[in-house]
Amino acid sequence: MNPINRFFNPKSIAVIGASNSVHRAGNLIMRNLLQGSFSGPIMPVNSKHQSICGVLAYKNVAQLPQVPDLAIIAINARYCVKVLTELGELGCQQVILLAAGIVQLPEIDDLSGNEQLKSIAKQYGIRILGGSSLGMQIPHLGLNASFAHQQAQNGKIAFISQSSSVATTVLDWANHKNMGFSYFVSVGETIDLSFNEILDFLSRDSKTQAILLYIDGIKDHRHFMSAARTAARSKPIIVIKSGSTSEGAISVSHHTGVMAGCDAVYDAAFRRAGMLRVNHLRELFAAFETLAHTKPLSGERLAIVTNGGAPGIMAVDTLISRGGKLAALESDIIERLSTLLPNHWSKANPVDIAGDASPERFAKTLSILLDSKEIDTLLVIHSPSAVASGEEFAQAIIKSINQHARGRQINILTNWMGEGSAHQARKMIRKSGIPTFRTPDGAVGAFMHMVEYRRNQRLLQETPKSISRHYQTAPDEARRIAQELINSGHNVIDLNKAAPLLNLYGLNSLATHHVDSPEQAATLATKIGYPVALKLSAPALTHKASIDGIKLNLMNEEAVKLHAQTMLEAQSDNEYIDGLNLQQMANTAGTQELRFAMHNDAIFGPVLYIGEGGTSWDLTQDAAVALPPLNTALARYLIIGAIKSGKIKAHRALTELDINALSITITQLSYLIIDCPEIASLDINPLLMQDDNATILDVNIQLKSCDNDGIQRLAIRPYPRELEELITLKDGREVLLRPIKAEDEQSHFEFNDSLSKEDRYKRFFGEVGQLSHEQMAKMTQIDFDREMAFIASYRDENEKFHTLGVVRAITDAENQETEFAVVIRGDIQGQGLGKLLMLKMINYCKQRHTHMMTGLTLPQNAGMINLSRKLGFNVKFDIEEGWVDMRLDLQTYQLPLEK
Numbered sequence: 001m002n003p004i005n006r007f008f009n010p011k012s013i014a015v016i017g018a019s020n021s022v023h024r025a026g027n028l029i030m031r032n033l034l035q036g037s038f039s040g041p042i043m044p045v046n047s048k049h050q051s052i053c054g055v056l057a058y059k060n061v062a063q064l065p066q067v068p069d070l071a072i073i074a075i076n077a078r079y080c081v082k083v084l085t086e087l088g089e090l091g092c093q094q095v096i097l098l099a100a101g102i103v104q105l106p107e108i109d110d111l112s113g114n115e116q117l118k119s120i121a122k123q124y125g126i127r128i129l130g131g132s133s134l135g136m137q138i139p140h141l142g143l144n145a146s147f148a149h150q151q152a153q154n155g156k157i158a159f160i161s162q163s164s165s166v167a168t169t170v171l172d173w174a175n176h177k178n179m180g181f182s183y184f185v186s187v188g189e190t191i192d193l194s195f196n197e198i199l200d201f202l203s204r205d206s207k208t209q210a211i212l213l214y215i216d217g218i219k220d221h222r223h224f225m226s227a228a229r230t231a232a233r234s235k236p237i238i239v240i241k242s243g244s245t246s247e248g249a250i251s252v253s254h255h256t257g258v259m260a261g262c263d264a265v266y267d268a269a270f271r272r273a274g275m276l277r278v279n280h281l282r283e284l285f286a287a288f289e290t291l292a293h294t295k296p297l298s299g300e301r302l303a304i305v306t307n308g309g310a311p312g313i314m315a316v317d318t319l320i321s322r323g324g325k326l327a328a329l330e331s332d333i334i335e336r337l338s339t340l341l342p343n344h345w346s347k348a349n350p351v352d353i354a355g356d357a358s359p360e361r362f363a364k365t366l367s368i369l370l371d372s373k374e375i376d377t378l379l380v381i382h383s384p385s386a387v388a389s390g391e392e393f394a395q396a397i398i399k400s401i402n403q404h405a406r407g408r409q410i411n412i413l414t415n416w417m418g419e420g421s422a423h424q425a426r427k428m429i430r431k432s433g434i435p436t437f438r439t440p441d442g443a444v445g446a447f448m449h450m451v452e453y454r455r456n457q458r459l460l461q462e463t464p465k466s467i468s469r470h471y472q473t474a475p476d477e478a479r480r481i482a483q484e485l486i487n488s489g490h491n492v493i494d495l496n497k498a499a500p501l502l503n504l505y506g507l508n509s510l511a512t513h514h515v516d517s518p519e520q521a522a523t524l525a526t527k528i529g530y531p532v533a534l535k536l537s538a539p540a541l542t543h544k545a546s547i548d549g550i551k552l553n554l555m556n557e558e559a560v561k562l563h564a565q566t567m568l569e570a571q572s573d574n575e576y577i578d579g580l581n582l583q584q585m586a587n588t589a590g591t592q593e594l595r596f597a598m599h600n601d602a603i604f605g606p607v608l609y610i611g612e613g614g615t616s617w618d619l620t621q622d623a624a625v626a627l628p629p630l631n632t633a634l635a636r637y638l639i640i641g642a643i644k645s646g647k648i649k650a651h652r653a654l655t656e657l658d659i660n661a662l663s664i665t666i667t668q669l670s671y672l673i674i675d676c677p678e679i680a681s682l683d684i685n686p687l688l689m690q691d692d693n694a695t696i697l698d699v700n701i702q703l704k705s706c707d708n709d710g711i712q713r714l715a716i717r718p719y720p721r722e723l724e725e726l727i728t729l730k731d732g733r734e735v736l737l738r739p740i741k742a743e744d745e746q747s748h749f750e751f752n753d754s755l756s757k758e759d760r761y762k763r764f765f766g767e768v769g770q771l772s773h774e775q776m777a778k779m780t781q782i783d784f785d786r787e788m789a790f791i792a793s794y795r796d797e798n799e800k801f802h803t804l805g806v807v808r809a810i811t812d813a814e815n816q817e818t819e820f821a822v823v824i825r826g827d828i829q830g831q832g833l834g835k836l837l838m839l840k841m842i843n844y845c846k847q848r849h850t851h852m853m854t855g856l857t858l859p860q861n862a863g864m865i866n867l868s869r870k871l872g873f874n875v876k877f878d879i880e881e882g883w884v885d886m887r888l889d890l891q892t893y894q895l896p897l898e899k
Helices: 025-035 077-090 113-124 164-176 195-204 221-234 246-256 263-273 281-293 309-321 331-338 359-369 390-403 420-431 440-460 475-487 495-504 518-528 544-548 557-570 582-586 632-644 659-675 742-754 757-764 773-780 833-847 862-870
Strands: 013-016 042-045 070-073 094-097 127-130 135-138 143-146 153-161 180-186 210-215 237-241 276-278 301-306 377-382 411-416 512-515 533-537 576-581 592-601 605-612 624-626 679-690 693-696 699-703 725-728 734-739 787-795 801-811 817-824 852-857 874-878 883-889
Touching: 013 025, 025 042, 025 143, 070 077, 077 094, 077 113, 113 127, 127 180, 153 164, 153 195, 153 281, 164 180, 164 210, 164 281, 180 195, 195 210, 195 221, 210 281, 221 237, 221 263, 237 263, 237 281, 263 276, 263 624, 276 281, 276 440, 281 440, 301 309, 301 359, 309 377, 309 440, 331 359, 359 377, 359 390, 377 390, 377 440, 390 411, 390 420, 411 420, 411 440, 475 495, 475 659, 475 699, 495 659, 495 699, 592 659, 605 632, 605 659, 624 632, 632 659, 659 679, 659 693, 734 833, 742 773, 742 787, 742 801, 787 833, 801 833, 817 833, 833 852, 833 862, 852 862, 862 874, 862 883
Parallel strands: 013 042, 013 070, 070 094, 094 127, 153 180, 153 210, 210 237, 237 276, 301 377, 377 411, 512 533, 817 852
Antiparallel strands: 135 143, 135 180, 533 576, 592 605, 592 679, 605 624, 679 693, 679 699, 725 734, 734 787, 787 801, 801 817, 852 883, 874 883
């Protein structure tokens, strides 16, 4: 397939189905193309008319005078297969498909309409945008290749929509607000081009500073997550997703032909990718406005200045209810304000300058607040005033902000309240590049979107705690046990049969015993000791009299009776009363019952759920959701989110829930699920937390044969443990070559500090100081689908791990080219480690079918130049640029013989 960047930079365009009939798509497309400033040839194709919109037309595709860079097919769906074939034979490789209903075309050779088009596209190397696409607009090229009702203005935000109606609504709103786009693209049914590749393109595009998405559903979970995570590292991504209800999901499948999927899982996926989800178009518009006119937040402290007390209080209420922070004003700022404002002013944030304030007082107050070092964002609220017009106040505010363009920059948001008296003022403010909103809660909501995005990014860069002392996995043994169970007919297993699997991963469980009477339960419990998990047959607990007859040597016999009775009532239709734990019932308040599950989502594959323990559970309502793989930081993020949302009641137990211990348990369960793809679903209920101990009391696991490693079922590629390799250096030291982990951040800091000034200069092409946590997080928390870093890890006599060297390669989205860099600690050079790391990376990239490996180094880095030559790289000195270019064709590469 040809690179997608050609799609968004066409030099010539053909319109198949161009028309002179007003209101037809082919006519609207032609008029929009001609009204823009696109400078290339526009070639209409129409079999009946000599010209279309005054432009000479061609009878058919074969008569086109040149091969168009882009063809827009604006014809009935039943002719699309034929026309796409003709375009392929002509050599056209970019197509926008407007027609809807292609999926309803008659099957040919068992291929649906969509599959027929995909087959033709693959044969000729054609990229398709659509079907059912509105088209696209690229304002900086003057290109309007759409049948939208308006031209998009030029701007720095890209908008990608699966819905044409939402696209036109957003376009109408943006033009009204005088806001523009870098790209405006309607992907429609995503027969070929989808969010994945477009996000890849936009993440590298210098004209795009932020991205807005409207999504009905996605098809390729793995590529979507990889592309979204990559793009969100460098640019804010705001997404609105439809189909949040079951009825809405059905409508989505009718609308675009894609599955909407579980809304809670989409939520988890968006958070994991570092995107921000909004729920309504109103919120999307607010996010659009802040993205268009603000810079990323440096902090979360909001200050409010207003000429009306009540609107300021409304803003504070919205801020605090959504988890925001009010800035605390410095004493010198308060003193300066006190010399300006009436004696009765609040002397605190929000700053109420009173209803009689003049534009001059407003401007001077603003100037003082902009000097504060405790404010990250300032919200200016103006209520209609008889003192002066809204426009006069707006002019004063704009002037004050422009005069203060020095030193530390604070984000500014405004809320000009009212309608008739405020409309022109809001227009002036927006034109000056300052976001403005109609209500206080709208302005604060926009601010909190910025805060939530910042928090998502920071949480995803949190360094996980090392769990080396807890880390326990055995993937080969786990798969062997699972396969033996399947072969012996056990496709559904309970705790007794699951215990060997769980124990391999350090997960504690209680053996379960079946008893038929209360007396038998008492005897067994006394004999075995506590804790013990029992399953009492239902007939044994049919009557309360039977429960009253339980005589156990427990601290709180009444708790046992009450708990057993509750369980009986809740599960009277079940054959067994599950998970009756005698020690837990003796002291119910001292422990906490949780529930953990893994189910396969139709879109994203394995998904993890956690919530309160219980017999009934609605996954969409009662559980917090996450995508595997998890590390301890991500597990902690999941638990804290579950507590904040009420999915876990952390106050239920007498002792505080040990989040760290639970994080480790969830992480271990994540490892088990990833390592053993035979586990089709898993439900632990209850998972008992007592102090720092986690005990599984009951589990239901469904097993299914899997003839591969199961990695492709996951939305995010996990740590590739199979790439670990033990090698021996020349001095006899054993070193583990392995992919880098998020947990390696601290040792990577130490490695970076150990490099000499000269080595650091060679690696980074300049003087580099101490790397920040954010920079190091990007180097250690990598997407294994896009990037690879192998480190050489050595464990000393004190059991401490040290990084001795690292080789890194970052590959483009098309897997055509990967750029490498390698650096070895100075005291290790000469041990052959550089060559071993390079060979490992070369072999890895070759196995991934990457075409070319490239690297740059400085002319004085003789060691790297000599090594690359020995490994078969083509080395070229660029005297003008001052560097050395190293290139290796991986498809023809063979390891050179040692001399």
